[in-house]
Amino acid sequence: MPFLGQDWRSPGWSWIKTEDGWRRYESWSQELEREHDHCSINHSIILNSEDEEIFNNEEQEYASKKRKKDHFRNDRNTQCFYREKWIYVHKESTRERHSYCTLGEAFNRLDFSSAIQDIRRFNYVVRLLQLIAKSQLTSLSGVAQKNYFNILDKIVQKVLDDHQNPRLIKNLLQDLSSTLCILIRGEGKSVLVGNINIWICRLETILTWQQQLQNLQMTKHVDSGLTLSDLPLHVLSNILHRLSDGWDVVTLGQVTPALSVLSEDRQLWRKLCLYHFADKQFCRHLVLSEEGHVEWKLTYFALQKYYPTREQYGDTLHFCRHCSILFWKDSGHPCTAANPDSCFMPVSPQHFIDLFKF
Template sequence: MPFLGKDWRSPGCSWTKTEHGWKRMVFYGHELEDSNRELDLKEFPCDNNEHLFVEDICELATPKRRKNFYNNNTKSQFSFRDKWIYVQKGSTKERHGYCTLGEALNRLDFSSAIHDLRRFNYVAKLFQLIARSQLTSLSGAAQKNYFNILEKIVRKVAEDHYNPRLVKELLQDLSSTLHSLTLHVGRCVLVGNVNIWLCRLENILKWQQQLSDLQIPKQMCTGMSFSDLPLHMQDKILYNLSDACDIINLGQATPTLHILSENRMLWKRLCHFHFSDKQPFSRNLVLTKSDSVDWKLMYFTLQKHYPVKEQYGDTLHYCKHCSILFWKDRHLALLLKDCGHPCTANDPDSCLVPVSPQHFINLFQF
């Protein structure tokens, strides 16, 4: 049975004829995108031994039943596993509508990304920027998904003790935004019942207390520790850090690391890394009595005026040829030469642009 979707290039769905009429076949493990229907999947025999199922589509009879279906033991009504999304900024003959920040937040697989250490900081920073300025632009479903993923982030920090400082800053910014919206701006800008937001505020306070009480256990090390490394190797490790807070915190561990963390050349390299392209760079030099630059003081002086560079192990990528935003799987890229999305360019790698968290938000500002 031929069927065309909204996009005329789409092959549509697979249908089969039964004694009760035409029914759609669904591959096992794939999630259905229609959030307004209840699905009753039944196994359907197939010649090629593929796991196919046939769904009985039943419209929800009343709004009350629909509401119970969404809220009854469900974390989110969206469960997409997509690795890419088409970023559409206007209507065309082939596609109607446009892509929003909430849709990207729902459809891109951020739940799995937080379990990858290379992507954790990226997702946490993106959520922090959304908490500061973009929370009210999200739809109700996107806000629900946002807090569900945020709960997973807090749980991962509590279990793995990974980068609690960044998540504490995220929760502090989110708490400040919600207090400002509920007290000063008004609750009309928030989607949903006020009791839902009061419950979310309570959860944020609970998460903040949980991270404040977090105690990182001291691990018994039977082999070589960081302090056992030669001084030149410890110094080289410090030179590879791009976060000033990490350098200062590491310097508080031992007297030797404190001396290495105060190295003048270390802070000079840090200043040039973050602010060498900022103008005017030379006018903000902080001179000591001996007419030599106090590079540590200069770093924190420049930090007040300019944003620091951000480094992430892995980021989202944007294909300029296809206008697709996607996670690039480095394993598939090495083994199968898969660029991460259905690209039609002759040289897909030349069209890819890494997307910073701020660039991600800018893509959906029309």
């Protein structure tokens, strides 16, 4: 009797007896149908105009079911976790170590799932995911890509629940969807790890997330306590001067009329320009008014198009120069240096990417 199974070492499929005879039991079929009902996106968003002429309605339905099936098989395993929250960064084999560290391995080993729950690390992790989406997505292994999208799913759900930092996630999803569209449409199809149907399904999920964030409504909290409107003007001005992102200043200025006036302060925007950009940079792109005065707000956003702004995070990954270990500072690592604190160096998101470029 032939062995019925996907692998000769496996126990085989499960079978159930029906009135028409024995039928193979598929535990994922009902879940796939429910997921297919909730997630139905027009394929014209993903496919080119030439591809639309090829796919008819029946073929689209079949392809969609196959993508759901492949996506479910790929993501049914849980995210990989490691007990040690640090990783030894080595780029070449030595006599002691016959291996090297990759970006995907570091992404798996470091505890980013817990980091997104920490308000000090949230912006750092989002920026890191954005840089990976722009240029390093294809360098991740299959497990690292699965962890990447699992963490991204947790981030989106967190934003939908607490309504905080939606602008950061919108920018991240926009960059990620642009990268996937280029790869799926043929330019880099050969470098994608896994079935192409899995990536199309992931792109559909990203489009769904974007739609959910677009429809996100900020609920107004009814509170009889102290609000921003009750604070003195000098306190509100002090709050605005502590913000390092110009878009945060603009957003906060839309809350109350008093904040709207304070957010247009020329000294506030001049301070932001001097903080983020060098003198030679903003002198080349000064925006002057008709009276000859410098429009610092317009100058700030003009400079933002040409030069990157200074990044500021509450907490970052650290690199030990003595041990060559990458770690979160509060988690620590087994350091053998006499004075460990002198060996620690904060790692920016771009520096994290550069550590694994060979």
